[in-house]
Amino acid sequence: MPIIQMNLLEGRTVEQKRNAVAAITEAVVRTLDVRPDQVRILINELGVEHFSVAGQTAAMRQAAAANAKDL
Amino acid sequence: MPIIQMNLLEGRTVEQKRNAVAAITEAVVRTLDVRPDQVRILINELGVEHFSVAGQTAAMRQAAAANAKDL
Amino acid sequence: MPIIQMNLLEGRTVEQKRNAVAAITEAVVRTLDVRPDQVRILINELGVEHFSVAGQTAAMRQAAAANAKDL
Amino acid sequence: MPIIQMNLLEGRTVEQKRNAVAAITEAVVRTLDVRPDQVRILINELGVEHFSVAGQTAAMRQAAAANAKDL
Amino acid sequence: MPIIQMNLLEGRTVEQKRNAVAAITEAVVRTLDVRPDQVRILINELGVEHFSVAGQTAAMRQAAAANAKDL
Amino acid sequence: MPIIQMNLLEGRTVEQKRNAVAAITEAVVRTLDVRPDQVRILINELGVEHFSVAGQTAAMRQAAAANAKDL
Incomplete structure (x- = not known):
């Protein structure tokens, strides 16, 4: 102990993850x-369809943010 | 909070998973x-060799069910 | 499957938790x-010192909110 | 119940994992x-960059061990 | 590794839990x-109101079973 | 995100846990x-009978260490 489980959205580089566990x-x-x-x-990476806030997946929230920018 | 972790067998569509987190x-x-x-x-998807009941993986159980149908 | 783990701050009534798992x-x-x-x-209840956002435990955040009210 | 979650480094064969859940x-x-x-x-497999001990990922530790052998 | 998390309903003796981790x-x-x-x-013990199957907590299911016996 | 779950043996002070989540x-x-x-x-505290290494709970290991000192 301690045993730590870190849930992250996919997309970080190997270097970022190595720096994070060291820090x-x-x-x-x-x-x-x-x-x-x-x-x-232990690092658990989640795809953008596998994490939601307020019932909206990260993919849905990213798409909405991108659309808002285009308006 | 609340923070919810849902373990699912692989195979659902994006739409099913979006409906599930919304509901x-x-x-x-x-x-x-x-x-x-x-x-x-947070959705955690498991392959059929990574979930077992009674010591039998989902893959083994599916194969046994398929065999039972062929008899 | 599915197997769902719900992390909650302590304080809900038995009735609330029963309604939640049914819903x-x-x-x-x-x-x-x-x-x-x-x-x-599976419900995992956390005490106010065991959940933090932005490095502040729920207990610290509740105390800060109470102080802000008194000002 | 019981519901067991087993975190493993990637690399085991299907047969090893089937034997493990049965045992x-x-x-x-x-x-x-x-x-x-x-x-x-439930089996959760981790890549060598997703498990660390003493701030070193399994990949870093394996590389260090390999280098030590070459000396 | 491996790191195993075992979720159990409350009620086992220390000896049972020691035998289980050894086995x-x-x-x-x-x-x-x-x-x-x-x-x-790691053993995670759950109270009877913190584990449900089919939307019924273990406490509700135990009470229903007890009532069925009395009929 | 990130959402981090830290498993700890019981016994830390509130101050230690506050310092840990801040750091x-x-x-x-x-x-x-x-x-x-x-x-x-999220901090998950475990009692000494709920964490084992090599099939020995922390309580058993602590007792063995104490006995070794007495010899």
Whole structure:
């Protein structure tokens, strides 16, 4: 422990994800008084049709935002 | 909040998944007294080899059902 | 399947939670073409110190909102 | 119930995963006094960039181990 | 890895839970070719109002079963 | 998004948990190019009988470590 599961929308680069797990691990080690090797992080990537807010998938919200720009 | 994670077997259409998140959001707003924009839904799709009941994967169960029909 | 995990802040009544799982099950049956007995819902309740947005726990945000009212 | 979610690094064969869910189901039935059909297992596979220990992804750790062998 | 999350209804004894994690670990080691110290299991216990099948919480289903017996 | 679920053994103070969510949020904002209000963190605390490594619960491992000290 700690075991951390991070849900992310698809689209980040490998480098971004590597930087994120390194930075999160450092933050956890500093604040929860654990060794780095005790910190495990699992990344779960979601497609734009697999995450919704207010009943609208990310794909629907992105399309609506793009349309609004065209008006 | 609420944050909802829905595990589904692969195979639904985009339209089915969009209808599902809209209907679930409406149900949650109605019964838990929250605003729509407070409701987040994450869909996790599983392949037929990644879900089992009674130690049998969905693929094994589907094959057995198909065989039973052929008899 | 589907198996649904709903994360909620503590504080709802038993009746609210019963209404929510009934309404969500109906929504899933209607939109994903499954039988009611195929729908499982797990409720995970979180205390106000166990959910944060923008690095502030729900407890901190509630206290800040209360203070703002007193001003 | 029980509903079990097993997070695995990618790379196992279908046969390994079928053996694993059968063996886990048997172990749960034996120790928790439930019927086999009450045991559901969801497998979540992670790519080597999506699991980290000590801030290093599995891909980084595998590369470091390979380099160490070449020295 | 593997990291396993087991959702259980409340009510098992400490001994049952200890036997379960030992038996599941052995099953995973045997079938997925990993060392015991690579297997982590997290138990998530749910109250009878926090698990539902077909829109009925476990508490509702237990009460209905008890009533059926009294008839 | 991102939505982060952090599994922790029981025992941290409120202050430690507040520091942790603040530090993790900052790390995620810095590395994944999101706004603070897009970062949600859910803390799941586990008792010592609900987390195991190598088939031994944290309670069993702590007892064994304490016994080893007494020898």
